[in-house]
Amino acid sequence: MAAAATPLVGVDRLTRRFGARRGIEDVSFEIAAGEVFGFLGPNGAGKSTTIRLLLGLYRPTSGEMRVFGMDPLREGTRIRARVGYLPGELALYPRLTGAQYLDRFARMRGLTDRSYADRLVSRFRAELDRPVRTLSKGNRQKLGLVLAFMHRPELLILDEPTGGLDPLLQDEFARLIRETVEDGRTVLLSSHELDEVQRLVDRLAIIKEGRIVVTDTVESLRRSAPRTVEFRFDGPVEPARFAGLDGVRVRECIDGQVRLSVTGAVAPLLAVAADLGAVDVTARRADLDELFLSYYRDVPTAEVSDVD
Ligand SMILES: Nc1ncnc2c1ncn2[C@@H]1O[C@H](COP(=O)(O)OP(=O)(O)OP(=O)(O)O)[C@@H](O)[C@H]1O
DSSP states (O other): OOOOSSOSEEEEEEEEEETTEEEEEEEEEEEOTTOEEEEEOOTTSSHHHHHHHHTTSSOOSEEEEEETTBOHHHHHHHHHHTEEEEOSSOOOOTTSBHHHHHHHHHHHTTOOOOHHHHHHHHHTTOOOSSBGGGSOHHHHHHHHHHHHHTTOOSEEEEESTTTTOOHHHHHHHHHHHHHHHHTTOEEEEEESOHHHHHHHOSEEEEEETTEEEEEEEHHHHHHHSOEEEEEEOSSOOOTHHHHTSTTEEEEEEETTEEEEEEOSOSHHHHHHHHHTTOOEEEEEOOOHHHHHHHHHHTSOGGGOOOOO
């Protein structure tokens, strides 16, 4: 999906250093209204730092950013009033109960109609009666989600949202995300888990060591992701016959069994296989795992080692 003329979130060459330490470097992306945008990267890549900058909680070293057309540094309070934020590390006062949290957040946000909040509580089976210090990680996360969504904010910023949720609640969360965008609202979802991101988002940026390495739609990334193709022959074959083909990488060649990673056209490959007398073929649907790992490992896709 192309970003709208005025993106809801716009980040341009944003850099934040912590003394000599890297935070993020030259990060640029845009999020259009109504989009679910994924921010994917390994631990320490810079996801939380970017989010904190967008919320006006950190001052950038250099670069530009806008949220709802406003500058987070000067108008952070106004921005935060329109955002539902689930931090990666949910810091809650240990003695307060979930119910007390809900009351406080409702008052702070001037929320008089609590019916949506109540529905969220029952959907996520959030425990409201116990002090939060006695809650498990998953139960704290459920409370955090209710607090982030309860006032139907225009923009949800969710840092590692499904950590600790069981599979049923992860499905419930996926439904909530879909409803949120059907409602015309926008979601920025940060995660280090590809599965979580590819299931939920339209477009994503992969960040590594503080820099964006790719920004694209999940659909287009999937199209460019390598497929695994395996051929079986009656006897040993020469792998060089395959290795010379464009977009083909030989991952394994043992006796008559050849396993390949294929990103290019398949016709030349099938011609070689037919010429060598292939007796069987299996092909696996392209998934993002190998592509994703290639970005994580910082080697070109064609050089990725076996990930199976
Ligand atoms: N307040 C800080 N002081 C010093 N360094 C910091 C601070 N906050 C972040 N960093 C550094 O910035 C880099 C990016 O960290 P960040 O927390 O943004 O990563 P992340 O992608 O959110 O990781 P994770 O998935 O583990 O939460 C790291 O090298 C981290 O050590």
